[in-house]
Amino acid sequence: MRKILSIPAYLWAVACFLLVPVTFVKNDAFAKQLATLSFMKVHPVYSGGEVNRTYEKDSLLITVNKTVAVTLVGDRKQMVQVSFSKGKQLPGMIDQTIDYDLDGNSDFRVIVNTSNGETNLTPIDQTVKSLWLSSRLKEDWVIRVNLEK
Amino acid sequence: MVIIPAVLTKSIIFPGSIIGGFASIASMLVIVIGVSLALGRGFCSWGCFYGGWDDGASRIVKKPKIKKINPVFRWISFAVLLLVALISAASLNPVYCDWLCPFKTVTEFEKVTSVTVLMKTIVFLTLFAALVIILPVLTGKRIQCTTLCPMGALMALTNKINVFDVRIDKEKCSSCEKCIAACPTLSLNKEEMAAGKPSITCMKCGKCIDACSKQAIHYHIKGTPVDKNFSWARNLFLYPAFLLLVIFLGGPMQSGIILIINLIKTGTLIN
Numbered sequence A: 001m002r003k004i005l006s007i008p009a010y011l012w013a014v015a016c017f018l019l020v021p022v023t024f025v026k027n028d029a030f031a032k033q034l035a036t037l038s039f040m041k042v043h044p045v046y047s048g049g050e051v052n053r054t055y056e057k058d059s060l061l062i063t064v065n066k067t068v069a070v071t072l073v074g075d076r077k078q079m080v081q082v083s084f085s086k087g088k089q090l091p092g093m094i095d096q097t098i099d100y101d102l103d104g105n106s107d108f109r110v111i112v113n114t115s116n117g118e119t120n121l122t123p124i125d126q127t128v129k130s131l132w133l134s135s136r137l138k139e140d141w142v143i144r145v146n147l148e149k
Numbered sequence B: 001m002v003i004i005p006a007v008l009t010k011s012i013i014f015p016g017s018i019i020g021g022f023a024s025i026a027s028m029l030v031i032v033i034g035v036s037l038a039l040g041r042g043f044c045s046w047g048c049f050y051g052g053w054d055d056g057a058s059r060i061v062k063k064p065k066i067k068k069i070n071p072v073f074r075w076i077s078f079a080v081l082l083l084v085a086l087i088s089a090a091s092l093n094p095v096y097c098d099w100l101c102p103f104k105t106v107t108e109f110e111k112v113t114s115v116t117v118l119m120k121t122i123v124f125l126t127l128f129a130a131l132v133i134i135l136p137v138l139t140g141k142r143i144q145c146t147t148l149c150p151m152g153a154l155m156a157l158t159n160k161i162n163v164f165d166v167r168i169d170k171e172k173c174s175s176c177e178k179c180i181a182a183c184p185t186l187s188l189n190k191e192e193m194a195a196g197k198p199s200i201t202c203m204k205c206g207k208c209i210d211a212c213s214k215q216a217i218h219y220h221i222k223g224t225p226v227d228k229n230f231s232w233a234r235n236l237f238l239y240p241a242f243l244l245l246v247i248f249l250g251g252p253m254q255s256g257i258i259l260i261i262n263l264i265k266t267g268t269l270i271n
Ligand code: SF4
Pocket: B166, B182, B183, B184, B185, B186, B187, B188, B198, B201, B202, B203, B204, B205, B206, B207, B208, B209
C-alpha cells in the first residue's frame, strides 16, 4: 500500500523537472491566460483611471480622466489625471484651465514648463487641493491633482 | 502581498503592466506559481538573486561572532507579510517596495527631491547595511531572508503545494547539532529535530545535509518512506533546482559579464 502511494509522489517529483522549463518557455501563454482573470487589472491609482473626456484646445490634445478614490474605504480623497499631447513635440509651456468634473466651470489652472518639469497649480474649485505628480510620459505630459470632496 | 490587496480591491496595487513589457505582473505570478509547484521555498536558495546577496555575506566569515540567535526571529517575516499586505490594501500603496525593500540599494531608488524620499532612502540603505551585510557577516545566517523578506514568507506558505522537503532520520541522528549551527534560516532547533523535519521556513539549501557526518538528514519526497531512496529524492530535487538556477539566473549573469567586459574595454557601463 505504501509503495502504491509512493508512485504518484515520485511521478509528481519527476514532473517538477519539466515544470521548471515549462514555466519559463510557456510564460507568455500562461501569463495571457492569467491576465483574463477578473482581478488582474492595475488599480486605477496606478493606471490613472478611465478617460472621461478628450478635447483639443490651443492645438493641444487634452485628456481628462475620471476621478479615482485614493483610499480603500470611502471616496473623500480622490485624484484626477489629466494628460496633454501634441504629436511628437510638446510645447515648451503648457498653460491650461481644466474643468475636471465637466460641470462647465474651470476647477484649476496648471502651468507646466516642459523643459524642466516646473509645475504650478492654482486651485479654483475648493475640491482641488494640491499637485500630486507632474511628469513626461513618452510623448505626453501627465499631471495628477489631489482632490478632497 | 498581492492576494489580500487583490481580494479587497479587485485589482493589483502595483505600478506595472499586467502583460507585456519587462517583468509584467502576470509573468511574475506565473513564475511564482510554477516555482512554488516545482521547488516550493527552494526558490529562495536556488533562484532568488536578492537572496544571493544575503547568502554571500553570510559566507564571508567562517567563524561567526554571534552564535546564538533565538529562532523566534524567523517568524517576523510572516508578520511583515501580513502587515505589508494589509497596509498596502488600506493605503493603495505597495508599502514594502515603496518603504522597506533593502534591495532598492542595489537596484534603483528615487532621486532625493523631498524629505519623504530622503527618509525612504535612509530606510533602504540602513536595512541593506544591517540585514544584508553586517548581521549576516556577524551571524553567518541569512538575516534579511529570515527576518524581513515577505516574499520568502509567502513562498514558505505556498511551499505546501510542493512535493519536496527535508527530513531527519532520528535513528541515525547522533544529536551533534551541526545541522542546527549550519542552517542559515534558523529552521532547525531541538523541537524540529525531535519532530524529524525543519520548520516551514526551510529553503532547501542543503547546508544541513552537507554538515551532517551521519547522513541523518536528507532531501525527501512527500508521501514516500522517510528512511529509503535518499539519492532518488536528492537527484529529483537537485535537477529542477539547478535548472531553475540556469534558466532564471543565466540571462542576468550573462548580461552582468557583458557589462563588466564593456567596463574594462571602454571605461563605461553604458553600451
Ligand atoms: S533546514 Fe537545512 S535545507 Fe532547510 S534552510 Fe536550514 S540548512 Fe537549508
